[in-house]
Amino acid sequence: MEGVPPRRRIDPTEGMSALTSWMRAQDDATAPPAAGVVRTAVRFTLEELAVSSPGNSVEVRVPPAGAVQAIAGPRHTRGTPPNVVETDPATWLALATGRLAWDDAVAAGKVAASGTRADLSPVLPLITRAGKFTS
DSSP states (O other): OTTOOOOOOSOHHHHHHHHHHHHHHHHHTOOOOOHHHHHHHHHHHHHHHHHHSOOSSEEEEETTTEEEEESSSSOOOSSSOSSEEEEOHHHHHHHHTTSSOHHHHHHTTOEEEESTTOOOGGGOOSBOTTSOBOO
16 A cells, blocks of 8 residues: 555664664774674665655665665556666665765666666655754
8 A cells, every 4th residue: 555654674773773883884984884784774774765755666676685665656566667776785875874975876886777766866865974864
């Protein structure tokens, strides 16, 4: 059903803690957090995207951490979705936190985006450097 918020799999407190660990490592140029922490941060931010931009017209994939459908528009039900965004965990977290601009990521080849609705620049970043949600 359109309009029904997605079920959360990542506890928001745990997700924000993981994301904060990742952001701190970026800011301090320290060793990256453990893979499990990064995976939790990615899944948390994907869930935030689905909450802040509900819908089923774009599939956002961040292998191997997860995928989510978001953005209002025509619902996709079978086969390969017509609107797909795919990137790696580090790029996704940089986009989600505003450390990397959408256009820069696309131009650098860090994001594969196909379809007329696959431009996520209007909905990113999700979370500011100060750890506040943008929506």
